Amino acid sequence: MVTGLAVGAFLGIQQAATSSSLYEAFLKGVGAAAAMMLLLGIAQRLYEGDRMKSAQLPGGAGAQFETAEAATKTRESVEQLNDRLTKQSEQMITMQAQLDQRVSDLEKAAFKDRAPQRERGGGE
Helix, strand or coil, X not given: XXXXXXXXXXXXXXXXHCCCCHXXXXXXXXXXXXXXXXHHHHHHHHHCCCEEEEXXXXXXXXXXXXXXXXXXXXXXXXXXXXXXXXXXXXXXXXXXXXHHHHHHHHHHHHHCCCCCCCCCCCCX
């Protein structure tokens, strides 16, 4: 914030000293200070590890951030969900293999005494 004010004051004084009107120099200084504070504020949030969620400019300048703590919690939740889904899919694959084996065993038991039947076709 101090940096933004310093930039605004410097630009305002510089504009006033170079034959601009006092009002115009004041507006340029305020604009430069606001822009500098905005950029430094965003840079600080990003430096602290926060993630930008959304930003908007035309009509309503603003940015929304997701704190690093919230992003970490979200990442951990997604990892837990992924682990659970992986475990469940492995269980399903194991169950499917067991069912296939049981069906195969039943077929062998049911048809072991029967002789293979020939196909009935024309010509006999």
